[in-house]
Amino acid sequence: MTMGIDPKDLSEDDLIRELRQLHATRTDTFLHGSADALANHSTRTEELEEEYLRRHPERQVDPERLREGARQR
Template structure:
């Protein structure tokens, strides 16, 4: 049996099909709900949340590889 993705299970639009505005809204929503899902969600809910978050974040990085990086947020290597 093929593995079912979170996008297929929830009926969510695949990240690559979202407009830039929709992608930003989805990311904001997931980041806003992450802590609550981590603390109180079932293992399945956390897994689905994580899968969708990774999908959206990877799509964002694909579209905006040259995003503004705050040098004050960098940590020394090593």
């Protein structure tokens, strides 16, 4: 169940803004939110992240974020 605007209907700027907001509030929701709030937060984050990946299947991946990059550090 989508809470808010369907991610497919968001502009690119709105999608990024929503993702940043959810990531910024994750810890607070995890530590202090109710079980329902955490479940809703998780669901919405998953919806938005899936939409971002759908739009950007070839997104840039930082080599330092891969296992090989971590081993080289």
